[in-house]
Amino acid sequence: MSKLYVIGIGPGGLEHMSLRAKKAIEESDIIVGYIKYIEMIKPLIQGKEIYANGMRGEEDRCREALRLSKDKVVSVVSTGDSGIYGMAGLILELKKDEVVEVIPGITASSAAAAVVGAPLMHDNCNISLSDLMTEYEAIKKRVELAAQGDFVISLYNPKSKGRPHYLRECIDIIKKYRTENTPVAVVRHALRQGQEYTLFTLENFDESIVDMFSIVIVGNSKSFIKEGVFITPRGYKVGKEQ
């Protein structure tokens, strides 16, 4: 059998992976991925052949996975959802006659949301602040339009050493459209080892604790904090208890 699975393993802890993703990994001969993601699923892949490389090695990794899948069962793994800032797009762009199946996973904003309550309950968007492949001007424009549209905003790749000021600048853009007490959550390593989170408001937001393992979620105009829990109401008119 020969096949290439493009798998989203979810937040990283094995328990939030789908049953389908687990089964596909188990039946694979070869596992391909960024070295840190491979570490996360170690207990599942004992005895399998591994092709791991570092950051920015995405194209090599995908070409190798496609080549290997011509006569083996291969899994390319990403954290979160393979279809959201993951490897599914590049694999499908490069694919010729290989057999590819995309297996989705729980994306990072869903994982981070579950940790702090229910901030994504209404219309919401995912924006990556990484400017490796997108002009920063386009990113800022998107942040501004999302803020104007009152979307709940999840910021992926919120901060790295090469662009320490982007997050602060984007938060300042959002501030033009939301009140100072709008909740902001920073969740690091959501639903995996090392999980921690802090709730802020737009006013007291402190980006110093944010890094590349974090997701930042900014509420919409109706979001609130109730006893340490971040809630965006869906809009139910909650009646008095009977």
Add this chain to the structure above:
Amino acid sequence: MSKLYVIGIGPGGLEHMSLRAKKAIEESDIIVGYIKYIEMIKPLIQGKEIYANGMRGEEDRCREALRLSKDKVVSVVSTGDSGIYGMAGLILELKKDEVVEVIPGITASSAAAAVVGAPLMHDNCNISLSDLMTEYEAIKKRVELAAQGDFVISLYNPKSKGRPHYLRECIDIIKKYRTENTPVAVVRHALRQGQEYTLFTLENFDESIVDMFSIVIVGNSKSFIKEGVFITPRGYKVGKEQ
């Protein structure tokens, strides 16, 4: 033990549920949910007490789940992610001293995306066209700003009998900002029994096949169809093969 799990079961087929969600359901005494979602997980809940009701019974369902969780282990189930248009928000709004854990799932846009390729690979948003709890004017404004911001747009609850024209009107708004050959996917029952999908462009889009079990995904300005697969490029500059 007493506890309330708020569970996203993912697209509906048991295999795309997370291991954590499955385990929580298995250890629950009582399962609460919309009757159609309960049907989907029947093989998992044999012998358990069930509290199911119909659409628009959300508040009753949540109050009952909270009440029952005072001396039992209870799971409230939603399809997709419990934290995106699911039950997590309402449960947390109504919660007093009950112990609640939100368990996320694969949301419908991720599931639909995996079926048609990799349309969500770049910045993307989820918008519900249901006007039960949101003014239609606010929905249209969001669609317009998302189109202007070049987000990939996933439309949830795209059509119902009470509002047959919203989808067409929203597609027409998006058309002002995207070219006619922008890909549009309609996916019904993504990753569960009865799955079907059709790929359109903004120009030849036909909403007659869309219903409440569908997700509609509109690509961004760089999305394309390659041999029947819907791809939004992440932005990798793909080199010539060695």
